[in-house]
Amino acid sequence: MSKLLEGKVAIVTGAGSGIGRAVAVTLAGAGATVVVSDVSEGTGQETVDIIGDGAGFIRTDVADQASVQNLVDETVRRHGRLDIAHNNAGISGQVGLLADLDPDDWARVVAVNLTGVFNCLQAELKVLVAQGSGSIINTSSVLGLGAIPEQGHYIAAKHGVIGLTKAAAVDYAKTGVRINAVAPAPVRTALVEKLEAENPGYIERLSSFIPAGKIAEPGDIAEAVLYLASDASRFVSGTVLRVDGALAAM
Ligand SMILES: NC(=O)c1ccc[n+]([C@@H]2O[C@H](COP(=O)([O-])OP(=O)(O)OC[C@H]3O[C@@H](n4cnc5c(N)ncnc54)[C@H](O)[C@@H]3O)[C@@H](O)[C@H]2O)c1
Known part of the structure; x- marks a missing residue:
């Protein structure tokens, strides 16, 4: 029996850790x-070593347009096509009230988390639209749909990712290219472990807000991305798939 994504070529950004690796x-x-x-x-x-045969690495800084263009060009050069792109790379900023945020930190968070997705979309869409098929999944966050205290830069960038996802889905709806977002609740990755190290008890406090009583594991998000990447979601575009342990139902 052939596998769900047999013959497909996928790019995953931020794939050296956490959600992207999963x-x-x-x-x-x-x-x-x-x-x-x-x-x-x-x-x-x-991550390449974990996957083994077939996988390859291309170093990319998503905040740098030329670096992203090289990623897409080199992927097509190596594999002849591109079918799936998970625009996932992201960073957290320093926690603080809005008026106290360091403008440099704001610029860094927006450059990676929002402009990074824009850079990826631009380069990927050119290939996928010409091909007439493809699925792009952007990583937003439940913080792209609502706010918690003291993460204004991250929250603004993740809301922006959802706006970009909707805009791209509408622009390209007739082309055979679908663009969706995932919005994870907190996930046990380096990003959250860093916040835990800076603010002891952070993970426990987060878990207490989630009806499931725990934060997500990277594999929980990967299964949602697999659905959006595959033809099982063939009429799904411009949507935000929350993976949040019933948080939105509260
Ligand atoms: N962990 C969570 O709780 C959570 C929840 C919702 C959304 N997210 C989002 O999920 C995505 C992945 O986060 P994670 O938790 O797996 O974090 P992570 O820190 O484990 O992994 C992020 C990866 O992105 C890479 N990266 C950072 N800057 C980059 C850049 N400029 N260009 C290319 N790669 C870069 C890092 O090297 C790292 O490998 C991020 O967009 C994050 O905002 C995370």
């Missing part, structure tokens, strides 16, 4: 050829 492994497990992309070469290569 997605890269899951898409490869479903038969896709995966291009692991990350600004960190060491951890990106580790």
Whole structure:
């Protein structure tokens, strides 16, 4: 029996860690050829080693348009096509009230989390639209749909990712290219572990807000991305799939 993503070529940004690594492994497990992309070469290569045959690494800084263009060009050069792109790379900023946020930190968070997705969409859409098919999944967050205290830069950027997702889905709805977003609740990854280290008890406090009573694991998000990447979601575009342990139902 052929696998769900047999013959498909996928890019995953931020695939050296956390959600991106889990997605890269899951898409490869479903038969896709995966291009692991990350600004960190060491951890990106580790993901390639975990996947084994078929995967390759391309170092990319998503905040740098030329670097992203190289990622897409090199993927097409190596594999002849592109079918799936998970625009996932992201960073957290320093926690603080809005008026106290460092403008440099604001610029960094927006450059990676929002402009990074824009850079990826521009480069990927040119290939996918010409091909007449493809699925793009952007990583937003439940903080793209609402706010908690002291993360104004991150919240603004993640709301922007949802706006970009909707705009792109409408612009390209007739082309055969679908663009969706996932909005995870907190997930046990390096990003959250860093916030825990800076603010002890952070994960426990987060868990107490989630009806499921725990934060998500990276694999929980990967399964949602797999659905959006596959033809099982063929009429789904411009949507935001929350993966949040019933948080939105509260
Ligand atoms: N962990 C959570 O609780 C959570 C919840 C909702 C959304 N998200 C989002 O999920 C995505 C992945 O986060 P994660 O939790 O797996 O974090 P993570 O820190 O484990 O992984 C992020 C990866 O992105 C890479 N990266 C950072 N800057 C980059 C850049 N400029 N270009 C390319 N790669 C870069 C890092 O090297 C790292 O490998 C992010 O967009 C994050 O905002 C995370």
